[in-house]
Amino acid sequence: MLDAAIRAAQPSRCVPPYLPQLPKGRLIVIGAGKASAAMAKAVEHHWPGELEGLVITRHGYGQPCDRIDIVEASHPVPDAAGQDAARRLHKLVSGLTEDDVVLSLISGGGSALLAAPIDGITLEDKQDVTRALLASGASISEINCVRRHLSALKGGRLALACAPARVINLLISDVPGDDPIDIASGPLVPDPTTCADAIAICKRYGLRLPLNVWKVLESGRGESVKPGDPRLPQIETHIIAAPQASLEAAADVARAAGVTPLILGDSIEGEAREVGKVMAGIALQVLRHGEPMNKPCVLLSGGETTVTVRGDGSGGRNVEFLLSLGIALNGVQGVHAIAADTDGVDGAAEIAGAILRPGTLAKARALGISPQQALGNNDGHGFFGAVEDSVVTGPTLTNVNDFRAILVI
Structure with a gap:
């Protein structure tokens, strides 16, 4: 039964039915998560046109790809490899046009792998926060709420960087309820939660966090991108595998x-x-x-x-x-x-x-x-x-x- 459950969620089966039509412009493939490399491999195998891209996966989860760069990084605590790859990924989607399409391959684990601390927070700060959250007993939704408000890319911020290109999200869900905002902390979907929500979670579990983190949350500098934000591009989201x-x-x-x-x-x-x-x-x-x-x-x-x-x-x-x-x-x-x-x-x-x-x-x-x-x-x-x-x-x-x-x- 376990084997069957895993087979049902294999990217080789789930990705091909959701691939888009050939765009007028470029296809840029990005992604983060434990399944992202296998998802990228499925895209390459079935895509008839040109493409380029970068995805970040956990150490040991890489797959051979010819046109999509695969970077392995640390999970569940982020590391410098994930941070460097996140910067490269952000640069890759900058300067696109409305004729281009960004195909986003997101799965569980992406929150740690897409390591991009917001200005004012160091990677070490993010590592301390991650360890504290994982040991606290907080739910995955609560953990990801805090992560979103300490990130330069999560909570819809990466979607802003893709504008005006069209964004297509292919998501493999690892979260209860399959809410896209909680899958890898929602880098390419808007976020209805707030810095105040993140602060409440930290206080609820009595987390002892770095002073820099409290400053970002209390000042509102960590506020995420909200639904209806006019800066957002056209976003299409599909849950392609779920529990x-x-x-x-x-x-x-x-x-x-x-x-x-x-x-x-x-x-x-x-x-x-x-x-x-x-x-x-x-x-x-x-x-x-x-x-x-x-x-x-x-x-x-x-x-x-x-x-x-x-x-x-x-x-x-x-x-x-x-x-x-x-x-x-x-x-x-x-x-x-x-x-x-x-x-x-x-x-x-x-x-x-x-x-x-x-x-x-x-x-x-x-x-x-x-x-x-x-x-x-x-x-x-x-x-x-x-x-x-x-x-x-x-x-x-x-x-x-x-x-x-x-x-x-």
Whole structure:
């Protein structure tokens, strides 16, 4: 089912149907995100005319392209390579005409990869802000709201640089709700949120941020481009892959195996450990009472949970979810689960997620590992690595967020 979910969101399948007609002028291809290089490769393979471009992707996610320059940079914390590439990308779209078309290839991860701090903020400031946000427990929408108001390109600013050329956005969504403004923090779409919203988020989570950051937000210098701004060019936006389609592909696999699927939602958020407890309750209800359906069945869900970092272990939201799920199930027979990020990276580790089996907790305890202590230390990768149940996919070349499947048999 995980494989099917990833296949459904492959750029080679999703990009070609959305390519535009040949423009009168130039076609400039730009992009940022973990899937952007694979998207660029699909464009090159299917585009009949001339083109040039630049996209920025995560280290290890590059693809061979002849006419589109592929730059690899750091994720989830931005680095100098991403900053330099962002400057080049901005220059590439400057000075275009109304006969030109900018084809934008955006996917999850673009917020960190398109590193362009606004005047008054350094790259080091952005790195500090990113680390603080990732550890705070803030939702991805909240994190991206703050990022937009500290960027020279996000929140519609890159769209202004493209004017008067026409902009076509092809987006692979990794955010709950599939709102374009939250995919890579919306560099080529207008933004209804404000600096005041960003300040409220920082205060809500008690973030200790550099003084330069507070000055930019409080002065209003970080205000993004709003809907209806007359400076914006013509913008056409398409969501070409999203979590729901991947969940439906997984559901088809389950049906073919004689297992009834139930999609609980494609945009589930909240603390990963709390979501784990809730999902355990639903699985137990199936086992004990045949509700909301009889076994064999599989409970499918997507979205992006959060982790408030309390310990110093190695973890990510998917393994945190699974560990909490396992503790709540307490070894009950008949329940198996997998949780993984469809981009192949859960947290900062090169591990997609893990598998939970009825005997997982007993195996860990036999090794002298306490599941409760591992959860308290945010050490999901350490826990599942010790019991040899980590899921390692390598770069998947796409990103439609978390995939969770709980099989009840």
